[in-house]
Amino acid sequence: MMKRDECLKVLARHRKDEVVAAVWKAAHEWIHISPGDLNYTFVGAMGQGASHALGLALARPDKRIIVLDGDGSLLMNLGCLVTIANVAPRNFIHCLCENGIYETNGGVAIPGAGRVSFSGLAREAGYPRVYEFSFLGDWERELGRILKEDGPIFIDLKVEPGEDYPENFRRLYSIEHREAFRRALKNA
């Protein structure tokens, strides 16, 4: 099991000009760990992060899009795995922060915690490349290579909470920041 923020710090060190779409806890942490205008946090409704990211990937096939999804979120929109695999965007990297709980909503376990295989679901949905990481050293060693592969890629990160980061939903869903994102992406 990895600390989520440690995991995200590894990704931040490897990040070049990728767009990162993040949801919930990962989003609160990501905007501190890797700040910048190419962070898309304007998902608005639970479960929808990967679908927003698919729209971004279709609009900008020249840019790599990384999604930082949650397991409770993905359970709300499992069909997106089929949709994404069917579209098969080469610039799409789907990172799942699997903590087994609804962390923002009281820490209750997700249905099927410890039994459901998210990487199995992604593989059977048709993602051609699927990875699982439980150890930070493995993640650090493999990430650079994975980021060079063609997508869609699914990466199941087995995480637990790390340090506390401030929650700021107003910032995550801010129209001002969304417009800054649109401008930055247009010029990227």
Added chain:
Amino acid sequence: MDQPLSADEIVREVKRAGVRFVVALPDRLTSEHLLKPLLSNPDFRVVQVCKEDEGLSICSGLYAGGERSLLLIQYTGLLDSMNALSRIGVEGQNPVCMMVGLLGKEPGLPPAQSKRYGLRIVAPILEVMGIEHLLIESPLDVSKIAPAIERAYANSMPVALLIGREPR
């Protein structure tokens, strides 16, 4: 009122509005003459989704990336997407342009007067949500499509184009 809706003219209007992506879940009213031809139309890329709220999010991502899109669904899918529509569409100020088939609507009758409960509630719900909606049922209505899509993008707000009869 008895003149049929032209599917070709609807497609031309959508293209005139600068739409390149159609995000769709098959609707019996529009599948045969709108969606099926769109699947092989080189002017459009069709993205098939498993659920309508997923489509709404894809349209929002496309907007953030600088592309225009149309979400082609049935009214049942619209009703199923209320949370996404309110949070992402309205509060998130995303110009999601929805073409919504009113399957089973009685010809010539306004949707709000339909005998079918599910159809009757569509327009009032959109009104409460502050979402512009237009009934597209007669050939004269078709020319309203491109301006409605333009308004949605100008105002960064969703719009619902309610298809009242089967386009042919």
